[in-house]
Amino acid sequence: MNRTQIARTIAVVLSLCSVLLGTGNVAADLPHHKGGPGARVGIQDEPRDLLSQLDGTWNVQQRMWTGPDSDPVxxxxATAHRRFVHSSYVEEKMELAKGVEGDSFTRSATVSWNVVTQTYEYFSIDSRLPQMMTYPTATEHAGSLWFTLREPFVxxxxxxxxxxxxxxxxxxxxxxxRQVVKLYLKRLSAEPTEEFVAxxxxYTHAR
Structure with missing residues (x-):
């Protein structure tokens, strides 16, 4: 190995150590499973049941707001096709509904349960605003999952x-x-701003 390769190897090892040890030896809390290193780790019953509810084809009504006091547009x-992949995570593809007039778009999303951090994760990207939106952790409150964006976006x-x-x-x-997804935004400014539903x-089940 040359020095560059050694440095990269050390970086990978340190990254793995921070994941496995930085949260208090979460590796010890991983679900036990049989098999070799390639065996799949299954998720627990509760998150699996929640994720399974997302599966299927859904009719989607969409609205947007441009600010706290604006009228909805x-x-x-749209139609959303969701697939519960190997009972591990949900992938979604949302597009303009058939026979509906409007600009075509594709919104892709993934919802998962992280067996290491023991929390839900959410990721989405939309062709109407193509930026990767990563929500690495979630809290549960009043029957809803609340995800926080990893970092601000523009x-x-x-x-x-x-x-x-x-x-x-x-x-x-x-x-x-029936399911509801809401995106809340808060403008970053030198003056105080109010969070609003954007x-x-x-979602209503089509089949």
Whole structure:
């Protein structure tokens, strides 16, 4: 190995150590499983049951707000196809509903249960604003999962403004036949600002 390779190897080892030891030896709390190193670690019953509720095809009604005091704008209806992959995580692909007029788009999302950190995770990217939105942890409150964006993001245009920075939280209300996802934004500014609902997605089971 040359010095560059050695440095990279050390960085990888230190990163793994921080994951396994930095949260108080969470490796000891991993679910026990049989098999060799390639065996899949299963998730617990409760998160598996919640994630399984997301599976299927859903009709989606979309609305958006541009600020705390703005009126909602109804967006064209969409269809979301969700798949519970190997009973491990949910992947979603949302697109404009068939027969509906509007600009085509694709919104992809992933919802998972991290067996190491013992928390839900959420990731999304939307062709209408192609930035990777990563929500690494979640809290549960009043039957909802609340995800916090890892770091602020910048909207290229927002209303009459450009390059607007925001922090974001996402609320997921699961359910067997109806689910709601809301995106809350708070503008970063030298002046105090108010968090507001920016997007709302209401899911109803199609089949």
């Amino acid at each position: 109804t967006l064209p209806a 909207a290229p245009t927002w209303g009459n403004d450009s390059d607007v920075p925001f922090t974001a939280r996402l609320r997921l209300q699961p359910g067997a036949h 997007f709302e997605y209401i």
